[in-house]
Amino acid sequence: MNQEAITVKNLSYKYPDGTKALEDVNMEVYEGERIVLVGPNGAGKTTFMLHLNGTLRGSEGQIEIFGKNLEKMKREEIVKEVGMVFQDPDDQLFMPTIFDDIAFGPINLGLKEDEVRERVEKTILSLGLSGYEDKSPHHLSFGEKKKASLAAVMAMEPRILVLDEPTANLDPRSRAELIGIINELNEREGITMVIVTHDVNAIPELADRIYALNRTMIGTGTPRDIFFNGALLKQNKLDVPDVFKLFEVLRAFGLNCEKLPLSLDEAVSGLAKIIETEGGHIHLHIHEHTHDEIGEWRSKYEHH
C-alpha cells in the first residue's frame, strides 16, 4: 500500500456561535487515491475541506499531510502540498487576467520569473487553455472559468488536490471534460484527489473510495460498498447513480444480473456478458413478485 497522504484523527470543529460542525472526524487517504466525500447539505463538507489546508483549525484532533503535522507546517509548505479548488470560480480567480491568476501561486512559491512563465505555459497547455492568457475572467464562460481555477491550482504542482463540487453547474460536455481532466491528472501525475460532490452519477468515474460525512464520518468504502448500504443512504439523504437504480428495476423484472453496474461503461459490459451467457438475448418478465419488488425499490429511494 502507498504512503499515507492525508491522515485526519479525531477532528472536531465548532462554529464561533458554538454549533458543532464537525465531531470526531477520522479519515485516511493514501497517495494516488481518489476519494469522494459525500454528505447532505450542511453536513460540514466545506468546513472539513477548509481544514485540509489549514484555513480553518479544529478545536480538537490533528491532521497530517504526508506524515507531517499540519499545525507545525509553514504556510508555504502547506499550499505547496495541498491545492484547493473552490466551488465558485469567481472566488478562485481573483487576478485581472488568466495569466496573472495562474502565475499567482508559483510566484508565491518563490519561483524565479522564467520558472513561473514555464509553469504557466505548461499548465495552460495541459488544460487546453491556450489563447486565454490575456482574457479577464468576466469574459469567460462558467466552464472555462472552472477550468482556469483548476489550472491556477495545478500550476503550483500540489501532490494533493481538494476539489469542492467540481462538476456543479457545468453543462454536460464541460462536466465530462472536467471529470476527464481530474482522472488524467490522477493517472499521469499521481495526484491524490479529495473531491466533494453531490453529483452521484459522477462518483463511479471519480472515486476509488467514498467517505460519507454527516458531521462525523458515517461510512467509508468503495462506491459499491456505499451504494449497497441502503440504510446509510436513506438516513443521510444520499443517492445512487441512475444506472444503478435502473438495473435494480431490471432485476425486479427478471434480469439475471449478478453485479449491478454503477456506470454506463459497466452497464454495457455487464449487459453484453448476460446476453452472451443467456444465448444471444435477455429475458424480462412480470411476475407477481415483480410488483412487490418494485414497491420495495420505490420505498428505498423515497426520502420522506
Added chain:
Amino acid sequence: MVNYPEIDKYSSLDSPMHRFDPRAKIVAFIILIFAVVLVPNLKLAFIALIGAILFLIASKLPLRFALQHIKWVFLFVVPFIIIMPFTVSGTEIFNFHGLTMTYEGLEYGILVAVRALSAVILVLPMIATTRFDVTIKALGELKMPNMLVQMFMFTYRYIFVFVVEFQRTWRAMAARGFQLKTNLYALKTIGRALGMLFVRSYERGDRVYQALRARGYTAKPKTLVEFKMRASDYVWTVVIIGFAVSLLIVSFA
C-alpha cells in the same frame, strides 16, 4: 451576455497611443492634464482642447465610445456654465429682475468647462488605449504603493462580478412585479437589495481571502510584467510633456 461598462473596450485597436508604453503614457498624460487644468485664460484653454482632441484622434478610439464617457463628466460641468455668469461680479451683460449676468462670470464658466472637457478627453487616450490590468501593472511599476495597486486590481476584478450580481437581484425583483417608482416602498426595497449586495460582497470577500491564502497569498502579490521603452515612446513622451510645459510657460510667463 452582460453589457459591461468597460473603459478598455477598445484597447485592442492599433494606434500610436495604443503602442505607447503604458508607464510613459500615464506619466506624460498626467503631467499634461495638470497643465491643462491650470491654464488661466480662454485662449490657452481652447488650444489645450484642440491638443486634447488631436491626441484623441491619434488614439483612433471610436467617437461614439469617447462621447459616451465624456457625456457623463460634462453633466457635472454644465452647472458651472450656468451658475458662474450670475455669481462672479464684473461687467454686466444684462440684468433680469435683479439677476445680473456678467462678462467675467461667463468667461470663467466657459474656462472651467473647457479645462474640464480637455482633461476628460485626455483621460481617454491615457487609459482607454491599454488593457486595464496592464494600466494597473504600469502603476505598480511606477512605484504606486502596493496596497493601492492591490485595491485597484481587486476592484477591477470584482466590479464586474458585482454588476452581474446586482443585475441578478434586480431581475429577481422585477420578476416578482417590482417596479421602480418614486415612492417610499420602492426606495426601501432598493435599500434592502443594496444591503443584500453588501452582505453578499462581504461573504464573497471572505471566500476570496480563503482562496488567496490557499495559494500562498502573503499580502505582497507580484505580477510578471514586460514593459520596454522604445524610441517612439520617448518621442511621444517628449511631445506630450513638451506640450504641457509650453502651456505652463505661456500661462505663467
